[in-house]
Amino acid sequence: MVDEVRSDYDSAWKEALTVYFEPFMAFCFPDTHRDINWERGYETLDTELQEIIRDAETGRRLADKLVKVWLHSGEDALVLIHVEIQGQEQSDFAERMYIYNHRLFDRYRQKVFSFAVLGDENTNWRPTGYSYSRWGFQSSLEFPVVKLLDYSAAILEESTNPFATIIAAHLETQATRSDLPRRFQSKISLVRRLYERGYNRNQILELFRFIEWIMALPEAVQQEFKAEIRRIEEERIMPYVTSFERDAKLLGSLETTREVVIDVLETRFSTVPDTLKNSVFAINDLARLKQLYKRAITVTSVQEFEELLAQGEV
Structure with missing residues (x-):
């Protein structure tokens, strides 16, 4: 099958949302896009999101994105983009939306607006909320959804x-x-x-x-x-x-690719140990470096990247 070659939905979407966040909102959620003051820019909080996801013990979502924006009203708000991009529907997807939203509110004590992108192949799977109730108590979350199909x-x-x-x-x-x-x-x-x-x-x-x-x-x-x-x-x-x-993914020489891997890690996590840098610069396999570049975009910590490197998983 063609898809067994190396199609990488998670990493590709992670980068796409990073590079094209505003066009994404304009195309998929235009009403929300109009309420945001894009002239003030926005702040990506992906590291914080990964911490929440890890603490929630629901599994790591590579393409989810957390962004702080400012509205035309002057308020600031947190926008959580929750992406289900593989070909299978997930029975606990709405529950994960609920957990992440509440965990983020608990951490920031700030309004958190959750949006879902469904890139699966089941036209009938369209979760839009999660709730539970008993004894007069009710807790619920409803969220806007776009279905790529x-x-x-x-x-x-x-x-x-x-x-x-x-x-x-x-x-x-x-x-x-x-x-x-x-x-x-x-x-x-x-x-x-x-x-x-x-x-x-x-x-x-x-x-x-x-x-x-x-x-x-x-x-x-x-x-x-x-x-x-x-x-x-x-x-x-x-x-x-x-x-x-020179390289099919715009990564060129060994030296350049090594530098790009380190740059991504430093951009995401600020500090990268010299020992890790030395390990990356000792790699002479361009194909492996390209795989490391993909993982640098999606890992949740420098430690996770070090473990992958040490175990030879990439």
């Missing part, structure tokens, strides 16, 4: 919002799990669309990166894909992504 191909193709491309890539990855020729053609079409939408160079590179990450192809077919991308760029005289010949 609800977005038609026409809507995604017409939209200039970059997150429409991300959703399209996600849906096509699922739809082509056992259809290699269709995945190849879909991937080419999505990349061609990047140039047709008038995106700037950085947007094209970021979106191309997501498409590469999630729409995995066997190496032989990937070589055909590279050749086709070269041809498209020659047509448009826009050599934005052909640098991926």
